[in-house]
Amino acid sequence: MLWSLFFSQLFNGVQLGMLLFLLASGLTLVFGIMNFVNLSHGSFYMLGAYFAAATLAYTGSFLVAGVVGIGGTMVLALAVERLALRRLYARDHLIQVLATLGLIMFFNEAVRMIWGSQPLFTAQPAWASGSISLGGLNYPTYRLLIIGAGIAVALGSYLLIHRTRIGMLVRASSTHPEVVAALGVNARQLNTLLFSVGAGLAALAGWLVGPIVSVQSGMGDTVLILALVVIVIGGIGSIRGAFFASLMVGLVDTFGRAYMPQLLRGFLERTVADAAGPALASMLIYLFMAVVLALKPGGLFPVKR
Amino acid sequence: MGGLPYIPVATQKETALKSKTLALAISAAFSLVAGAAAQAQTPVKIGLMAELSGPQAALGQDKLDALNLIVERNGGKLGGVPVQILRRDTQLKPEIANQIADELVEKEKVNFVVGLSFSNIFMAVSKKLTSAGVIVVGSGAGPAPLAGAQCSPNLFVVSKQNDQFAEAMGKYAADKAYKRVIAIAPNYQAGKDFVGGFKRRYTTQLVDEIYTPLNQLDFSAELARIASEKPDAVYAFLPGGLGVSFVRAYQQAGLMTRIPLLSVSTVDGTTLPALKDVAVGAKHASAWGPDLANPVSKKFVEDFTAKYKRIPSEYAAQTYDAVMLIDSALAKTKGNVADVKALTTAMRAADFPSVRGKFKFNTNNFPIQDFYVFEVVKDAQGQATLKTIGKPLVDAADAYVAQCPMKG
Numbered sequence: 001m002l003w004s005l006f007f008s009q010l011f012n013g014v015q016l017g018m019l020l021f022l023l024a025s026g027l028t029l030v031f032g033i034m035n036f037v038n039l040s041h042g043s044f045y046m047l048g049a050y051f052a053a054a055t056l057a058y059t060g061s062f063l064v065a066g067v068v069g070i071g072g073t074m075v076l077a078l079a080v081e082r083l084a085l086r087r088l089y090a091r092d093h094l095i096q097v098l099a100t101l102g103l104i105m106f107f108n109e110a111v112r113m114i115w116g117s118q119p120l121f122t123a124q125p126a127w128a129s130g131s132i133s134l135g136g137l138n139y140p141t142y143r144l145l146i147i148g149a150g151i152a153v154a155l156g157s158y159l160l161i162h163r164t165r166i167g168m169l170v171r172a173s174s175t176h177p178e179v180v181a182a183l184g185v186n187a188r189q190l191n192t193l194l195f196s197v198g199a200g201l202a203a204l205a206g207w208l209v210g211p212i213v214s215v216q217s218g219m220g221d222t223v224l225i226l227a228l229v230v231i232v233i234g235g236i237g238s239i240r241g242a243f244f245a246s247l248m249v250g251l252v253d254t255f256g257r258a259y260m261p262q263l264l265r266g267f268l269e270r271t272v273a274d275a276a277g278p279a280l281a282s283m284l285i286y287l288f289m290a291v292v293l294a295l296k297p298g299g300l301f302p303v304k305r
Numbered sequence: 306m307g308g309l310p311y312i313p314v315a316t317q318k319e320t321a322l323k324s325k326t327l328a329l330a331i332s333a334a335f336s337l338v339a340g341a342a343a344q345a346q347t348p349v350k351i352g353l354m355a356e357l358s359g360p361q362a363a364l365g366q367d368k369l370d371a372l373n374l375i376v377e378r379n380g381g382k383l384g385g386v387p388v389q390i391l392r393r394d395t396q397l398k399p400e401i402a403n404q405i406a407d408e409l410v411e412k413e414k415v416n417f418v419v420g421l422s423f424s425n426i427f428m429a430v431s432k433k434l435t436s437a438g439v440i441v442v443g444s445g446a447g448p449a450p451l452a453g454a455q456c457s458p459n460l461f462v463v464s465k466q467n468d469q470f471a472e473a474m475g476k477y478a479a480d481k482a483y484k485r486v487i488a489i490a491p492n493y494q495a496g497k498d499f500v501g502g503f504k505r506r507y508t509t510q511l512v513d514e515i516y517t518p519l520n521q522l523d524f525s526a527e528l529a530r531i532a533s534e535k536p537d538a539v540y541a542f543l544p545g546g547l548g549v550s551f552v553r554a555y556q557q558a559g560l561m562t563r564i565p566l567l568s569v570s571t572v573d574g575t576t577l578p579a580l581k582d583v584a585v586g587a588k589h590a591s592a593w594g595p596d597l598a599n600p601v602s603k604k605f606v607e608d609f610t611a612k613y614k615r616i617p618s619e620y621a622a623q624t625y626d627a628v629m630l631i632d633s634a635l636a637k638t639k640g641n642v643a644d645v646k647a648l649t650t651a652m653r654a655a656d657f658p659s660v661r662g663k664f665k666f667n668t669n670n671f672p673i674q675d676f677y678v679f680e681v682v683k684d685a686q687g688q689a690t691l692k693t694i695g696k697p698l699v700d701a702a703d704a705y706v707a708q709c710p711m712k713g
Contacts, residue, residue: 005533012525019523109358117362119549119579124557131559140557143525212553213522214546214579218360222520257517257526274514278492282518
């Protein structure tokens with residue numbers, strides 16, 4: 001009985017980790033390679049969820065909703081980059097924070113003006129709602145889909161960055177932008193492409209996660225913080241770091257929430273344990289980040305410059 | 306707006322004196338007339354303080370829509386006199402609410418303030434408003450201090466006292482003789498209050514009390530804990546987006562059919578449109594539901610649905626009652642808002658058609674009312690809505706009335 005709970009919590013931790021990875025991958029790409037603090041990453045996640053939910057209501061097809069969600073957000077990101085963010089690449093990080101924070105507020109209200117204040121309805125596709133029995137435990141199929149998507153994105157980004165020409169250019173321009181420019185590569189276009197891809201990854205997360213959370217204005221704000229914690233732990237700019245960090249954060253958070261209150265009840269009075277347990281559990285991932293940074297200030301897999 | 310006319314003074318001294326007297330007489334007469342006209346023209350000012358932006362805007366929107374439904378239906382009048390509605394967005398920030406309260410009192414000189422969905426906002430502004438002679442009609446939160454030691458003759462709450470929905474669900478759980486119940490709520494003051502209210506009526510010790518972070522993304526860990534404990538019922542208070550995530554996960558984990566979900570403020574008019582069929586089977590405790598049988602409620606639901614194309618939530622219904630209460634009071638005083646005491650006496654009488662059927666104030670200006678338990682079902686049109694399945698509390702008063710110094 002205890003073991004089956006342990007395994008189902010393990011599964012939950014992995015699944016939360018993959019959810020976080022989908023969110024963090026785009027952020028670390030933009031932050032690491034373009035050295036651009038993009039807080040509006042959470043807004044692209046939200047827009048992906050909204051576009052997908054709206055398309056789902058219109059067409060009834062989950063996959064079409066995904067295409068429109070991701071494609072629409074990427075186009076929007078191109079426009080945002082060209083109009084607002086292009087001139088900020090060389091500026092101080094604080095200016096970038098201020099500008100993208102403004103974008104967050106802009107998109108939050110825009111979404112509320114277009115779709116209203118109530119959470120939007122969205123649903124899992126019929127072919128993925130159900131559960132698969134693995135060793136006596138029922139795992140929802142949709143959650144397995146999310147794990148699969150996370151692994152696919154991880155592999156895809158790894159192949160893109162390390163095995164393609166574009167990826168080589170991206171890696172080179174992050175460490176030696178002048179040399180790459182001198183070789184005749186249009187650095188501006190590369191940056192725009194990268195920014196768009198980052199937004200696309202955020203939108204992918206929004207599309208997949210939409211059916212299991214609430215699609216509403218401001219939904220990107222809370223996940224942004226989690227994504228930042230993950231990329232700081234993993235090492236900014238490293239997809240591999242983001243992958244492992246999100247797995248670890250997912251497991252630490254899940255096991256903390258699952259077992260911390262009971263653990264405290266073991267040696268504290270019940271009312272104290274009930275009060276302290278949840279507080280401690282919610283602090284765990286930040287404590288974890290502090291410990292990692294104390295031991296390895298660049299994160300777990302720092303990108304060498 | 307009743308200004309003094311310009312009467313040129315004559316150059317000759319005698320005619321000057323005569324003209325001056327004439328001018329004085331005319332202007333005096335004018336100002337009397339103008340004054341009377343201004344009195345009749347100045348509309349009664351009602352401020353709506355609600356959250357109109359941000360994640361909680363759904364509640365504010367319902368309140369605004371209910372208010373506009375009545376005012377527009379009455380041609381811009383309440384109690385036979387014209388009213389001016391000033392809508393203000395608190396953005397769920399007490400500092401902004403304070404600024405708004407200052408503005409409404411000093412610049413706009415409002416007569417009433419309605420709305421106030423959240424306890425922290427309510428507590429921040431209530432003293433400032435009531436001590437300035439503004440009549441506050443709360444149609445959302447019902448903080449305990451305002452029902453107890455800090456009650457005021459200018460303060461009315463038509464919705465409920467915060468603990469009462471939780472108490473109603475607790476009584477329901479006790480009546481159903483559930484032996485093992487697990488409670489889950491967010492880890493903040495309201496979460497603790499809602500679990501405390503439940504425990505006041507459900508006195509068997511809870512198997513577990515789970516408090517989750519306010520920004521929780523995924524409830525799988527908590528659901529795995531709940532599933533492994535196998536309780537008889539789960540009591541949940543998870544408002545807004547948290548509720549949507551939790552109820553979805555609860556249903557997907559197959560728990561909705563196995564373990565009854567007793568919820569408060571989790572599946573209501575603002576989250577059901579996002580949940581739809583997924584919430585079917587969940588129970589919900591409140592003082593009002595869209596299927597209540599009295600004619601006032603039926604007409605309200607019909608009118609609201611026809612105008613706004615969605616089923617009203619209890620937040621809209623409470624605001625509807627608040628505005629109808631103001632309407633009845635203004636009718637009683639014939640639109641005279643200068644005598645605040647007469648107005649509050651008219652308010653206390655609560656002589657208005659309520660969507661709850663009957664309505665009565667307790668000595669602390671909080672309601673004495675029935676509480677129902679509803680179940681989420683699919684109606685004839687396939688929409689997810691609430692159906693009454695029980696009435697655990699009848700003519701219930703709140704737990705803090707004894708601490709209020711007002712004795713009726």
